[in-house]
Amino acid sequence: MRLIALALLLAGSFQAAAQEAPSAAALEQAGRLYTQHCQSCHGAKRFGGAGPALLPESLGRIKADEVREVIRNGRPASQMAAYADVLDTAQIDNLVSYLYQPASTAPNWGDSDIRASHRLLADLDTLPSTPQHGADPLNLFVVVEAGDHHVTILDGDRFEPLTRFPSHFALHGGPKFSPDGRFVYFASRDGWVSLYDLHNLTLIAEVRAGLNTRNLAVSNDGRWVLVGNYLPGNLVLLDARDLSLVKHIPTLGQDGTPSRVSAVYTAPPRDSFVVALKDVQEVWELSYAGEPTFIPRRIQTRDVLDDFSFTPDYRHLLATSRKAKGGQVIDLDSGAAVIDIALPGMPHLGSGIYWKRNDKWVFATPNVSQGLISVLDLQTWKLIKEIPTEGPGFFMRSHINSAYAWTDVFFGPNNDAVHLIDKQTLEIAHTLRPMPGKNAAHVEFTRDGRYVLLSVWDRDGALIIYDSKTLEEIKRIPMNKPSGKYNVGNKIEFAEGTSH
Ligand code: HEC
Structure with a gap:
């Protein structure tokens, strides 16, 4: 498991280095993609539903490269489908950045x-x-x-x-x-x-x-x-x-x-x-x-x-x-x-x-x-x-x-x-x-x-x-x-x- 994670990390870091921080416009677009493709399972506020929560805190233990990999290829034997044929590389990269953005208002659970x-x-x-x-x-x-x-x-x-x-x-x-x-x-x-x-x-x-x-x-x-x-x-x-x-x-x-x-x-x-x-x-x-x-x-x-x-x-x-x-x-x-x-x-x-x-x-x-x-x-x-x-x-x-x-x-x-x-x-x-x-x-x-x-x-x-x-x-x-x-x-x- 760790070896795979390491391999992904090495493969991903090259890309990450080549990539610029996403603009506000890109994040906004990613937000729309999220609403369209992801919200039904991961929730309107990313609090989770049929799928897990996708807040920065939730994703703290897995790395951005693993998140990218999951969105691209899905997770076997789960409802998480592969999006590589639906979204292009730039869209997926922006979605990853979007998921690691803290919510504009601190999420509340009272x-x-x-x-x-x-x-x-x-x-x-x-x-x-x-x-x-x-x-x-x-x-x-x-x-x-x-x-x-x-x-x-x-x-x-x-x-x-x-x-x-x-x-x-x-x-x-x-x-x-x-x-x-x-x-x-x-x-x-x-x-x-x-x-x-x-x-x-x-x-x-x-x-x-x-x-x-x-x-x-x-x-x-x-x-x-x-x-x-x-x-x-x-x-x-x-x-x-x-x-x-x-x-x-x-x-x-x-x-x-x-x-x-x-x-x-x-x-x-x-x-x-x-x-x-x-x-x-x-x-x-x-x-x-x-x-x-x-x-x-x-x-x-x-x-x-x-x-x-x-x-x-x-x-x-x-x-x-x-x-x-x-x-x-x-x-x-x-x-x-x-x-x-x-x-x-x-x-x-x-x-x-x-x-x-x-x-x-x-x-x-x-x-x-x-x-x-x-x-x-x-x-x-x-x-x-x-x-x-x-x-x-x-x-x-x-x-x-x-x-x-x-x-x-x-x-x-x-x-x-x-x-x-x-x-x-x-x-x-x-x-x-x-x-x-x-x-x-x-x-x-x-x-x-x-x-x-x-x-x-x-x-x-x-x-x-x-x-x-x-x-x-x-x-x-x-x-x-x-x-x-x-x-x-x-x-x-x-x-x-x-x-x-
Ligand atoms: C049909 C429901 C469904 C849709 C739609 C969906 N997901 Fe998922 N997603 C899941 C489920 C269920 C899991 C948990 C899979 C598992 O068991 O590991 C998951 C897992 C994930 C994970 C891994 C989370 C972790 O902590 O390991 C990420 C990241 C993710 N989804 C992102 C997305 C994004 C981005 C989209 C939209 C492009 C999306 N998902 C659309 C159901 C969905």
Whole structure:
């Protein structure tokens, strides 16, 4: 996938260089083309419809060249048709520029829009409250298939799908579970939140909480869902039973500066949500204990935060800013910044994990700009080791019953490799190439840690199941870009070795 993206990028950059910035007239013409050819599916305000939202924020993760490519050639097995025979090259180039133009008035998505989007799809009161599928409810996997926007619910003992259903376009940030593991909550890039009943294998409710969403968190008492948005920059609080709107919380810094939300996670022992803000130097803690007000406690930080991870006791935050060359540690009790840590490789902290090494907690994180795994001592905050890998990684996983921490080589020519790091020696013990030439990524363990499920992130990819000790391949299920997979038991226990 990355190689293709890179090839397109190289092919496109030549053209982009030759091309001038579009004139106002060209943009206006592109606007008319949009109305004529695209609006029926992508919406009058580009908020989306049958097709995804096409706002600059929505297209932030894909490059202009990919957008051009999609318009020219369409997307296979979707309603997105090829326009190469309908529009000429200049028209397509202008359309691309048009889509990256910010809207003249900031797009709004208010309470009435949220309420109007709310749909109840099943009546919970009439559904059985026990699992109806015969599999172990705590060893199910929720598998997100990004290639064609589907979700598979997999029996984690037999490795057989129980069901498969379409999701909203581009699920974001990993699904989250109710504390009993019955319900799973999905957020999509375009702000759709879905509530799914794993006991009855049925969708319960949906709501569009924003136009561009980072992720969501579920409170540890199962009562609240908090959604973190880029557009509009705010938090949206939903009733976890049916996703009805409770209220939106504007994310304004102390001095009134509006901010987008980088990430929101629940901190179970603190009975609170912790929110990283993207545009102001604050972390927020919102308690949900008792009768909560959801008035944020503001913690000043030394930099804006892109992502963070908790220590095992949830006392400290390990946070990074993409701009800064390091990480900072924030004490959630005192609100003080404890220390800065040199982490030069742009760590993907949200995917970092911890384990016990010689009775001490260590924390390991992949880095997205350098091929190394950073390992920290969580007592001294010292960098113990940088483990060189075959390229920058994105995901890391382990299990208390496994001797290895698995990490991918997500970026670069060796992205078909995964490394297994010995959790005690901190050396690479094994390197696997599950499908040579294809991007091997995210892994997740079964609840007991005996098996590992690995994603090969390719259109002709697969979910591969390994014995976590012998590393023998048990099964291969073909899938279209299976991105993440989430084990219900590991997730609701916030198990060691899995990120939150
Ligand atoms: C019949 C409905 C339909 C029409 C008309 C349509 N699209 Fe799409 N478009 C879609 C769907 C559905 C997708 C999502 C495809 C997928 O699953 O990846 C999509 C995807 C896209 C994407 C990729 C977005 C992303 O984030 O990956 C772009 C860009 C896009 N369309 C642009 C256009 C433009 C420009 C036009 C008009 C020239 C247009 N589309 C017309 C349905 C449509």
